Amino acid sequence: xxxxxxxxxxxxxxxxxxxxxxxxxxxxxxxxxxxxxxxxxxxxxxxxxxxxxxxxxxxxxxxxxxxxxxxxxxxxxxxxxxxxxxxxxxxxxxxxxxxxxxxxxxxxxxxxxxxxxxxxxxxxxxxxxxxxxxxxxxxxxxxxxxxxxxxxxxxxxxxxxxxxxxxxxxxxxxxxxxxxxxxxxxxxxxxxxxxxxxxxxxxxxxxxxxxxxxxxxxxxxxxxxxxxxxxxxxxxxxxxxxxxxxxxxxxxxxxxxxxxxxxxxxxxxxxxxxxxxxxxxxxxxxxxxxxxxxxxxxxxxxxxxxxxxxxxxxxxxxxxxxxxxxxxxxxxxxxxxxxxxxxxxxxxxxxxxxxxxxxxxxxxxxxxxxxxxxxxxxxxxxxxxxxxxxxxxxxxxxxxxxxxxxxxxxxxxxxxxxxxxxx
Numbered sequence: 001x002x003x004x005x006x007x008x009x010x011x012x013x014x015x016x017x018x019x020x021x022x023x024x025x026x027x028x029x030x031x032x033x034x035x036x037x038x039x040x041x042x043x044x045x046x047x048x049x050x051x052x053x054x055x056x057x058x059x060x061x062x063x064x065x066x067x068x069x070x071x072x073x074x075x076x077x078x079x080x081x082x083x084x085x086x087x088x089x090x091x092x093x094x095x096x097x098x099x100x101x102x103x104x105x106x107x108x109x110x111x112x113x114x115x116x117x118x119x120x121x122x123x124x125x126x127x128x129x130x131x132x133x134x135x136x137x138x139x140x141x142x143x144x145x146x147x148x149x150x151x152x153x154x155x156x157x158x159x160x161x162x163x164x165x166x167x168x169x170x171x172x173x174x175x176x177x178x179x180x181x182x183x184x185x186x187x188x189x190x191x192x193x194x195x196x197x198x199x200x201x202x203x204x205x206x207x208x209x210x211x212x213x214x215x216x217x218x219x220x221x222x223x224x225x226x227x228x229x230x231x232x233x234x235x236x237x238x239x240x241x242x243x244x245x246x247x248x249x250x251x252x253x254x255x256x257x258x259x260x261x262x263x264x265x266x267x268x269x270x271x272x273x274x275x276x277x278x279x280x281x282x283x284x285x286x287x288x289x290x291x292x293x294x295x296x297x298x299x300x301x302x303x304x305x306x307x308x309x310x311x312x313x314x315x316x317x318x319x320x321x322x323x324x325x326x327x328x329x330x331x332x333x334x335x336x337x338x339x340x341x342x343x344x345x346x347x348x349x350x351x352x353x354x355x356x357x358x359x360x361x362x363x364x365x366x367x368x369x370x371x372x373x374x375x376x377x378x379x380x381x382x383x384x385x386x387x388x389x390x391x392x393x394x395x396x397x398x399x400x401x402x403x404x405x406x407x408x409x410x411x412x413x414x415x416x417x418x419x420x421x422x423x
Contacts, residue, residue: 032269032298033058036308039242039261042084047261048097051238054263055101057307061265064235065106068177072145073098073110074234076183076198077127078117078250081400084132087243087255090183092132094240094261098181099140111175112137113145114201117251118398119209120366124148148205155231162215163227167207178202178234180267184241184258184274186249188322188406189218189393191285193250194274195237195267196229196297203228209369209394216390222286229267230296237267239274246278246320252402253320260314268297269304276301276311279319324406349406350389351396353382357403364395364404 035057039050055061065071075090082088095112102108116127124146128134137144150169157166180195187193203211215224241260247253258277264270268291272282282288282299292299301311351372353364358381365373365382372388373395375381396404 031303031305032264032266033060033305033307034262034264034266034269034273035061036273036306036310036314037261038259038309038314040259042091042093042242044093044096047091047093047242048100050261051094051097051101051263053308054238054261058263058265061236061263064177064265065102065108068106068108068235070175071102071108071110071177071179072172072175073102073112073142073179073181074198074201075112075114075131075133075181076193076201077114077124077131077133078183078397079130079400080116080118080120080123080126080398081130082251083130087245088183088185088251089127089131090181090240091242092136094238094242095133095181096136096140098179098238099136099142103140103142110140110142111145112142113147115147115204115208117201117208118363118367119206119394120363121205124205147202150204152204152207157227157231159230160227162220162224163211163231166228166231167203167210168232169202169204172202172232177236178232180234180237182237182239183250184239184244184260184277186246186253186278186320186322187393188248188250188324188396189221190225190287191322191325192271192275192278192280194239194271195234196271196287196291197225199228199232199234200225202232209367212369212390212392212394216392219286221392222290225287226290226294226296229291230294233296234267236263236265237270238263239270241274241277241314244278248322248396248402251397252399252404253322256316256319258314258316266297268292268299272297272299272301273304273306273311277314277319279315279317279321349391350386351384351391352405352407353384354403354405355381357401358382359401359403361400363398363400367394367398369394 035054037050037053077089079088084091099110102110116124153170155166180198182195182198185193215221239262241258243255244258245253246256275282288299291297370388370390372385376383
């Protein structure tokens with residue numbers, strides 16, 4: 001992996017093993033192909049049918065699976081505590097259906113792996129148990145790849161704009177193919193989270209804290225995620241949108257039934273399709289706009305060959321957006337130079353803790369990259385030092401009690417009141 005290049009790590013890897021990169025098997029007329037299949041429940045037979053319909057409609061994906069010997073399925077295991085019924089993590093039925101298809105139909109050696117969003121020791125092992133991925137591995141004869149337990153190294157990436165040295169497992173190159181298996185959710189920092197952002201789980205453990213310190217602002221974090229995607233680009237992506245999450249995701253939003261299983265060899269295109277389902281313009285999502293600008297995938301709905309039902313068929317029309325999105329509408333109108341010369345101070349945010357909801361579990365303090373949260377012995381409560389807080393939403397992501405509030409300055413609060421009906 002020391003041979004990082006501007007193409008993508010797995011493009012390089014596949015060339016070395018005579019495996020085709022996804023970009024080498026284009027869709028019709030050069031358009032990015034996205035498959036979308038309706039699935040009304042997590043009954044395994046129904047999920048298996050939806051996954052198979054997606055694969056059957058994507059010959060380029062079949063070709064990729066047929067030429068891959070070792071495959072890593074990368075689900076989204078954000079929460080170490082919550083089970084499938086909370087719809088925070090990728091549902092085990094979706095991962096099981098994919099694992100069965102790859103092992104039986106394509107004779108692949110399959111691993112299921114992630115690094116949990118909770119950054120404390122043992123959290124990924126707990127996430128694997130509570131999400132039932134260990135059971136999926138046992139039922140399918142596959143293996144667990146706990147990213148936090150792997151040897152690691154730092155990969156220089158000169159083409160990165162923020163993330164120029166990326167910590168990754170040093171044995172990641174054992175896999176011919178990575179498949180991002182994301183959960184369709186909103187996100188208070190990135191507005192949506194899907195197959196592209198899902199790759200942050202390949203960064204081991206507490207190294208994700210450093211990522212947030214490197215890029216505390218929304219646009220900076222989008223650039224960092226784009227750097228990671230440019231280096232470790234998955235050959236295929238699936239999304240679990242049977243029940244997604246709306247509102248203040250990715251951990252404390254509301255489950256929302258969408259009945260969608262999606263797939264593509266272009267993770268950016270699938271992310272953009274999901275953004276449309278949630279009612280967003282893909283180019284209004286900073287991460288997807290950055291991917292578009294760097295030529296890393298398709299964001300234009302007109303450039304997609306949708307096989308199956310269109311995005312509008314799954315869109316509920318009243319999908320709840322994260323509370324932060326109203327402010328983003330204003331910030332997109334502000335030139336970067338103006339933001340940096342003073343406007344940002346008026347739009348600054350910091351975390352606070354709802355004492356009535358707080359269970360004093362300490363997850364927020366253990367996961368805070370900047371050390372802004374600490375336990376106050378005198379009051380026996382957790383407190384936030386607003387001067388240290390970088391508003392990265394790490395605490396919000398892991399709080400099991402929905403006790404985190406991200407408060408803004410007067411301009412932010414005023415704008416959100418005005419703009420929220422319009423977004």
